Each structure stands twice: as C-alpha cells, then as structure tokens.
Amino acid sequence: GRAHEPEAAAKLPDITAQLQRIPGVERVGLAENIPMYGFSFEDVFLPGRDSVPRVPGVMGPIVSYVSPDYFPATGVRVKSGRALSATDLAGSELVIVVDSAMAKTFWPTETAIGKCVIVGARTESCRRVVGVVSQAHYAGFIEAPSMHFYVPLAQAAPMHTAGALAIRVAPGRTGLVSEQVRTVLRNSLGTWTRSRGVMVMSEMLAPQLRPWRLSAALFTAAGLLALLVAAVGVYSTVAYAVSQRTHELGIRVALGARAADVARLVMGDGIRVVLIGVVLGVALALAAGRLVSSLLHGVTPHDPTVLVSVSILLVSTAALACIVPAWRATNADPVEALRAE
Numbered sequence: 122g123r124a125h126e127p128e129a130a131a132k133l134p135d136i137t138a139q140l141q142r143i144p145g146v147e148r149v150g151l152a153e154n155i156p157m158y159g160f161s162f163e164d165v166f167l168p169g170r171d172s173v174p175r176v177p178g179v180m181g182p183i184v185s186y187v188s189p190d191y192f193p194a195t196g197v198r199v200k201s202g203r204a205l206s207a208t209d210l211a212g213s214e215l216v217i218v219v220d221s222a223m224a225k226t227f228w229p230t231e232t233a234i235g236k237c238v239i240v241g242a243r244t245e246s247c248r249r250v251v252g253v254v255s256q257a258h259y260a261g262f263i264e265a266p267s268m269h270f271y272v273p274l275a276q277a278a279p280m281h282t283a284g285a286l287a288i289r290v291a292p293g294r295t296g297l298v299s300e301q302v303r304t305v306l307r308n309s310l311g312t313w314t315r316s317r318g319v320m321v322m323s324e325m326l327a328p329q330l331r332p333w334r335l336s337a338a339l340f341t342a343a344g345l346l347a348l349l350v351a352a353v354g355v356y357s358t359v360a361y362a363v364s365q366r367t368h369e370l371g372i373r374v375a376l377g378a379r380a381a382d383v384a385r386l387v388m389g390d391g392i393r394v395v396l397i398g399v400v401l402g403v404a405l406a407l408a409a410g411r412l413v414s415s416l417l418h419g420v421t422p423h424d425p426t427v428l429v430s431v432s433i434l435l436v437s438t439a440a441l442a443c444i445v446p447a448w449r450a451t452n453a454d455p456v457e458a459l460r461a462e
Contacts, residue, residue, distance in 0.1 A: 133283045136309050140286070143301050145294030150191030151274055151283040156322070160185070160259040165270070166239040167227065168247065174226050182223055182268040183259055184240070186281045189273070192254065194287040202234045202252035209273040216273065217248040223268035224253045240272065248272070295321055348438060356442040359391040363446045380451035387447040388440065395439035399432050 137149045154160055163184040167173055189205045191197075200221055209216050217238050224233035237247040257269060274283055290298045303319050373383060407423060 132309055133286065136305060137286065139305050139309070140288060140302060143298060143305075145291045145298045146288060146302075147291055148190050148194040148287075148289040150194035150287040151188035152191050152285045152287055153186040153274070153277075153281050153283065154259075155285040155287060155320075156195065156257060156259050163240050164242070166243050168237050168239065182270055185259075185269065185271050186274050186277045186283075187271050188275075188283070191271075191287055194289045195257070196289075197257050198255040200253045200255060201232070202250070204252055204254065205271065205273050210275045213276075215246055215248040215276055216251045218252040218254055218271040219250055220254050220256050220269040222256050223270055224250075226268055238270070240270075241278075348434070351435065352438045352442045355391060355395060355439045356445065358394070359387065359443050359446040360449075362390065363387055363450045383451050384447040387450045388443040391443035391446070392436060392439050395436060399435050402435075403428055403432065 133151055137151065140146055140149045160183050162182065165173055165182055185191075187205065189207055189209070192199065192204045202218075205216070205218055217240065219227075219233055219238075227233065228236060233250045233253050236250045238250060239245050239247055254271070256267075259267070259269070272281075274281070288298075288302065299319050299321060306319065373386075406428065
C-alpha cells in the first residue's frame with residue numbers, strides 16, 4: 122500500500138501493528154518507495170576519494186529509506202554483515218546497508234563492512250556500512266544492473282518519510298489478506314487510500330513477464346518438436362542400418378557373438394553419430410551465441426550448465442531411439458544368414 126501525505130505517513134507505524142495481526146501476514150515493512158513504483162538517487166561520497174567509482178551504463182546509486190522489517194518482507198537477503206535493526210535510531214550510530222553491486226564497485230578488493238559512506242552532501246556525517254545484501258529490482262524486472270543502498274527510516278532527514286508498506290503474505294492467502302489490508306487502510310486513512318491502494322507484486326510484474334513467458338513457451342515447444350524429429354530420425358536411420366546388416370549380424374551370432382555384443386554394436390554406431398552431431402551443435406551454439414543473447418535473461422548464451430544438460434538430453438534420447446533396432450538385431454537368425462551366404 123502507498124500514501125503520500127505526511128499525516129497519512131505518520132499513521133503508518135500504527136497501521137503496521139494492525140496489519141501484523143491479520144492471519145496470513147508474515148512481515149510488514151515500511152519504506153519511502155516500493156519496488157516497481159518509484160525510486161530515487163542520492164549523491165554519495167567516500168572519504169579520501171575525489172570521486173566514487175562509476176560503471177558505464179549502470180544506474181545509481183539508488184537509495185531506499187526503509188524499516189528493519191523491510192528486508193524480510195521483500196525477500197532481500199543479507200550476504201554479509203547484518204541488516205538494519207530496531208536499534209538503528211536517530212541518536213545511535215549512523216549506518217547504511219549496501220547491495221552486492223555497490224560493494225563490488227566501490228571496494229572491489231576489500232570488504233565493504235565497516236567502510237564509511239557520506240550520503241547527500243560532503244558536509245553530512247559519515248555512515249558506517251554494516252551489511253551487504255542481495256541485489257533487487259526497482260525500475261523493472263528486466264533492467265540494467267544498478268547499485269543500491271539502504272538507510273534506516275529512523276535516521277532519515279525529515280523530508281524522507283514512510284510512504285509505503287511492503288507486506289509478505291503466506292502462500293495461498295494473498296486474495297483474502299489483500300481485502301483485509303484494504304479494510305484496515307480504508308478505516309485508518311479514509312480517502313488517502315486512493316493515492317495508490319493495495320497492489321500485489323505478482324500482478325504488477327505480470328505485464329513485464331508475459332512476453333518473456335510467451336517466448337519461453339514458444340522456444341520450449343520448438344525445442345520439443347526438434348527433439349522429437351531428432352529421435353524419429355535416429356530411430357529410422359538405425360533401423361534402416363540394421364535391416365541392411367541383417368546378414369552380417371546373423372553371421373556374427375553364428376560365430377559366437379552374444380546378444381549383448383550385437384546390441385552394443387548397434388547402439389554404439391547410433392550414438393557415435395549423435396555424439397558427432399552434438400559436438401558440431403555445441404560449436405555452432407557457441408559461435409552463434411551473440412545472435413540470441415538479447416533474447417535471454419538470467420542466463421548467458423554460453424552457459425556450461427545449459428550446454429551440458431542439452432547434450433546429455435540429446436544423447437539419452439538417441440540411446441532410447443536405438444533400443445528397438447538393437448533389440449531386433451539381437452534376434453537375427455544365424456541360419457538364414459549362413460544360408461544366404
């Protein structure tokens with residue numbers, strides 16, 4: 122939920138207590154802005170440096186003024202150090218939490234914990250980094266990587282007030298909890314709830330994810346069709362080869378070859394051809410990876426896990442396609458083979 126007016130923002134701590142009593146609500150955090158609906162930037166300075174490191178094409182640093190419960194409510198994970206706590210108050214030591222991108226950019230060879238960061242203007246007091254957290258999306262689900270840091274709401278300047286609630290709900294309870302949240306906001310804020318109301322994050326992300334899911338479904342369907350065609354092709358090729366080698370296989374059996382030896386021979390020939398195709402296919406995929414890189418998200422076109430998994434899948438499919446021809450080959454009649462000779 123979101124409310125811009127100062128009077129409404131002043132009521133949010135009390136509203137938080139009411140929301141936490143709703144069955145199904147796991148965490149409630151306060152923030153000045155919520156992901157996908159507004160973010161802001163702040164100048165930062167590092168003592169002893171004339172300027173801070175910049176990464177070409179990377180936004181930031183983005184700042185979020187949040188309460189301690191904001192991290193568990195939104196799923197932001199602590200990677201080192203600690204998150205913000207209830208003891209980070211106006212009269213206590215000024216602290217800051219940075220994300221992994223900012224920590225890596227500002228201190229690539231050192232730990233960020235304990236470092237000093239000045240926020241806003243060089244005349245401001247230094248804030249000590251107490252934790253490093255995972256990266257989060259703020260402008261959109263598909264966005265350029267950005268640097269991000271978090272400041273306790275209790276230590277923020279008066280202009281930075283809690284204007285939003287981040288609520289984590291137990292699985293399967295979203296619909297019911299949303300209605301109860303709306304009721305609490307309506308009773309507490311009245312007409313101010315019209316500022317934005319209650320939004321479900323999955324619904325906010327749906328328009329951004331829909332094209333990617335459609336593309337993934339189409340690529341998956343095309344891949345399955347290609348796999349089916351490849352399996353039929355391998356089966357047909359191996360079956361034809363076996364029919365052409367019936368006499369040869371029969372003679373092998375007549376000379377003492379076991380059924381397992383014949384099956385191994387047939388399957389080995391079939392899989393050998395597929396292995397050559399897999400090697401050529403991987404080489405082609407590596408060469409053409411740049412052409413499809415813009416269609417991928419969260420994975421590189423040269424991801425070794427994907428290439429190895431697909432290779433294993435293709436070889437396994439080929440092995441299955443060779444089973445029936447190999448079984449037929451083991452039934453080759455040595456008498457008919459010798460009679461034909």
